[in-house]
Amino acid sequence: MLDRAPQRAKDDVSAETRPVAFRGAGFVPGASRFGGWIALAVVIALWQLAGTARLVNPLFLPTPLAICRAIYQLAMSGALWQHLGYSLMRIGIGWLLGTAFGIAVGFAIGLSTLARSVGITFISALFPIPKIALLPLLILWLGIGEEPKIATIALGVFFSTAISVYSGVDAVPRNLIRMAQSFNVPFAAIVRRVIWPGALPSILAGFRITASVALLLVVSAEMIGAEYGIGAFVLQAGNLMQTDQLLAGVVILSLFGLAIGKLIGLLETRLLHWR
Amino acid sequence: MDLIADHISHCFGALEVLDDVSFTVRAGEVVAIVGPSGCGKSTLLSILGGLLQSSAGQAELRGAPPAGSLNPLTFVFQDFALLPWSTVEANVEFPLLHTPLSAAECRAQVDDALRRTGLTDFRATYPKQLSGGMRQRVGIARALAVRPAILLMDEPLSALDSQTRELLMEDFIRLLADGAMGAVYVTHNLEEAVRLADRIVVLSRRPGRVREVVTMPMTRSERGSAEWRGKLLAVQNDLWSLIRNEAIDAEREVQDA
Ligand SMILES: Nc1ncnc2c1ncn2[C@@H]1O[C@H](COP(=O)(O)OP(=O)(O)OP(=O)(O)O)[C@@H](O)[C@H]1O
Numbered sequence A: 001m002l003d004r005a006p007q008r009a010k011d012d013v014s015a016e017t018r019p020v021a022f023r024g025a026g027f028v029p030g031a032s033r034f035g036g037w038i039a040l041a042v043v044i045a046l047w048q049l050a051g052t053a054r055l056v057n058p059l060f061l062p063t064p065l066a067i068c069r070a071i072y073q074l075a076m077s078g079a080l081w082q083h084l085g086y087s088l089m090r091i092g093i094g095w096l097l098g099t100a101f102g103i104a105v106g107f108a109i110g111l112s113t114l115a116r117s118v119g120i121t122f123i124s125a126l127f128p129i130p131k132i133a134l135l136p137l138l139i140l141w142l143g144i145g146e147e148p149k150i151a152t153i154a155l156g157v158f159f160s161t162a163i164s165v166y167s168g169v170d171a172v173p174r175n176l177i178r179m180a181q182s183f184n185v186p187f188a189a190i191v192r193r194v195i196w197p198g199a200l201p202s203i204l205a206g207f208r209i210t211a212s213v214a215l216l217l218v219v220s221a222e223m224i225g226a227e228y229g230i231g232a233f234v235l236q237a238g239n240l241m242q243t244d245q246l247l248a249g250v251v252i253l254s255l256f257g258l259a260i261g262k263l264i265g266l267l268e269t270r271l272l273h274w275r
Numbered sequence B: 001m002d003l004i005a006d007h008i009s010h011c012f013g014a015l016e017v018l019d020d021v022s023f024t025v026r027a028g029e030v031v032a033i034v035g036p037s038g039c040g041k042s043t044l045l046s047i048l049g050g051l052l053q054s055s056a057g058q059a060e061l062r063g064a065p066p067a068g069s070l071n072p073l074t075f076v077f078q079d080f081a082l083l084p085w086s087t088v089e090a091n092v093e094f095p096l097l098h099t100p101l102s103a104a105e106c107r108a109q110v111d112d113a114l115r116r117t118g119l120t121d122f123r124a125t126y127p128k129q130l131s132g133g134m135r136q137r138v139g140i141a142r143a144l145a146v147r148p149a150i151l152l153m154d155e156p157l158s159a160l161d162s163q164t165r166e167l168l169m170e171d172f173i174r175l176l177a178d179g180a181m182g183a184v185y186v187t188h189n190l191e192e193a194v195r196l197a198d199r200i201v202v203l204s205r206r207p208g209r210v211r212e213v214v215t216m217p218m219t220r221s222e223r224g225s226a227e228w229r230g231k232l233l234a235v236q237n238d239l240w241s242l243i244r245n246e247a248i249d250a251e252r253e254v255q256d257a
């Protein structure tokens, strides 16, 4: 028979009890659902009030309403779509080219010793260059058309993609590859069914980075030399002191960035639901 | 089909891990490999299964694999090695996709493997939704699906809690009961070894050498009964006295690496 715990002494029962003090509070910040939106609305409202009360010079900081009006006018006149269209075309082609080459090179580096030794050296040497610095050279090589802008974007996207792809390939658990080998699964099938899905989280995380790289580069390239495009439009508006137009361009860029982020988020929930 | 360890030695760089290990796993036989930690058990199993090239000696097969065997030497891994992005069913089907089986045969093999491991109701779930024990059952189902002649198991239960371990041990005993399938079972758990094995290869501490090969004095089916329980414990104690001193040394060893 098991020993029982000793009976409580009488004086224990009569003694006063007190609760154990709770000391586990804090350190679990949670994002509330509407908090962010409310804060944003408050800031915009204050901004609008400051503008209408003439506390700030509308030339330096136009009110949110003025910016909305500018966007509306731009949309109606068709100028918005023209600028946006050019920017989208450059981003789209540049991003796709850079991503395609980046994925190919990233996989080569992740899978082959030769590609790795050569590739990593070149990528480490070239990755830190701000790609916009190459635009003048690319203009000399490719002329003053769309090509140098697209090439700048593609270069910027390429390096980030290659790096995120090969680190994704490196991060695929080796035990899964060994498992596949132990079942005599052929090389191509291991790449397709083990390494590709295993690297996908890192590849998609890379897309988030390359999307912002592409946006940054398209605006920079368009500011350096373009007739159309959001970057060119923002620059012209600044030169003409049309700050409402300028900020309209900035807002559109921000919305565009948000939309891309949302799209990648959707892609992640679809493709990475297993995580 | 027999699996033969033929004078296998292995070094990782300057670290000598296995030294002239030889033994034979006969068709349908279950051989346990025990030894102090770090003595090269996992290394030996990788060499036996063709996942690692030995420095000297080699693993050999003798005789034809049983008809219909798609992967005679099949691993069951300690960490399960399931594809997290695939359902249970897809995981079990994974090794069959590159075999000459037709889609219908494939499905039949998968169904059969799922049924034998009690996973039929879980075919559409993902590994992360399953408990450790169920995950290892998926690993076992995947191994069964390719009709192995010899299962190579490296501490298949050591990632599991003791109750789950007991349940899976019973599964193993059931699966290996008819002698159609042999196994090499690496473990540091002597109780598992004496319950499952026909023979137990005891390795010395690193570099691992065969210290002794213990043949179990009773068949697996006899071991459940009460009168054999004491006998089983005696074998287990003998094994422990063989290993104990080396286990102490192995544990006190400071890693140079
Ligand atoms: N890839 C490797 N490179 C270098 N050393 C290794 C490698 N794999 C294992 N070792 C070393 O070889 C020795 C034997 O390792 P192994 O994993 O085979 O031992 P084990 O008997 O399975 O040990 P455990 O009981 O811990 O599972 C260990 O000292 C380990 O550190």
Ligand SMILES: [Mg+2]
Pocket: B041, B042, B043, B154
């Ligand atoms: Mg081991």
